[in-house]
């Protein structure tokens with residue numbers, strides 16, 4: 001009896017063992033099946049991608065009452081199309097980019113929003129609001145800019161009568177933060193002209209293959225918005241002398257520059273579009289830019305001298321609540337080497353220190369503290385910013 005029992009126990013032990021092994025095998029095979037299924041799906045979707053025809057990009061021009069859309073396809077004509085049931089109709093709006101099936105008969109996907117590169121690359125101010133009186137220490141430069149930009153824009157007939165040809169473009173050069181942008185904005189503001197601000201380094205970096213087109217678009221816009229001033233900041237990014245045109249990036253920059261020169265050459269001196277460029281690297285500019293009829297008037301915007309710094313300080317201090325201890329002469333003296341932007345920072349920093357101290361008025365002590373902080377920051381930054389750049 002006991003032997004039988006023992007035998008059955010042995011049998012059941014070995015059965016249990018077999019079952020466990022089989023269960024493990026089943027689990028392993030299930031895992032493998034799952035992984036093979038995933039792999040199969042992956043290859044299927046890859047096949048679909050490779051075999052699916054390309055879609056057509058289009059922009060929605062109108063949504064019709066019957067649910068169809070008028071779209072402009074990038075490949076050509078305006079089309080009236082249906083919307084596939086898989087597309088969320090509520091996400092469709094005029095101006096949205098969509099994908100059409102290959103026949104161009106239906107919208108099959110709504111694409112992600114994206115900005116026009118042109119819009120990304122520039123700022124258009126219809127009427128900037130900067131006055132000459134807000135700029136300190138640049139009286140002579142303001143006078144010159146008024147004569148060569150403002151006056152021809154306002155009184156072209158006077159120039160015609162006298163037979164004087166004003167420059168089409170001027171170049172402002174000098175260290176960063178000295179007021180070049182401010183001066184360009186002020187002349188647009190005081191000439192009642194639109195201000196179109198483009199940063200040349202953005203052309204070069206962002207619009208590979210599109211730089212020349214963006215330049216064309218900028219000038220087309222300038223003509224539409226005339227009288228207008230096109231302000232090209234950091235012109236050295238596209239206007240530097242190039243020795244080696246080996247890389248495609250270099251050739252692209254060169255094409256952008258050629259387009260800019262062609263646009264400038266296309267204007268007449270008394271047209272109501274003027275071009276102001278700015279750089280702090282005049283030393284590296286391509287001489288083609290500085291030829292007569294292009295940027296042939298160079299105006300230096302230097303760091304302010306002591307008198308200039310005094311003027312800039314007055315401009316900012318008159319807006320602040322300061323006590324009698326604040327000595328403008330002393331501040332002008334100790335800010336030697338500061339740009340206009342640095343002087344403004346000093347005033348702002350002194351204001352913040354006063355706020356942190358809960359003071360209701362800004363005192364000379366706050367300026368001294370601000371000075372110490374800025375000097376430390378400035379010393380290291382100057383080496384990078386100005387050191388070898390400005391000549």
Ligand SMILES: Nc1ncnc2c1ncn2[C@@H]1O[C@H](COP(=O)(O)OP(=O)(O)OP(=O)(O)O)[C@@H](O)[C@H]1O
Nearest residue numbers: 134135136176177178179180181182312340341344
């Ligand atoms: N001469 C100045 N008078 C008054 N404020 C100034 C002057 N220069 C600079 N600032 C102040 O500094 C800010 C920056 O100056 P701005 O952008 O005009 O300098 P920039 O010469 O164009 O510099 P960057 O070369 O870096 O573009 C101005 O918005 C203004 O607040």
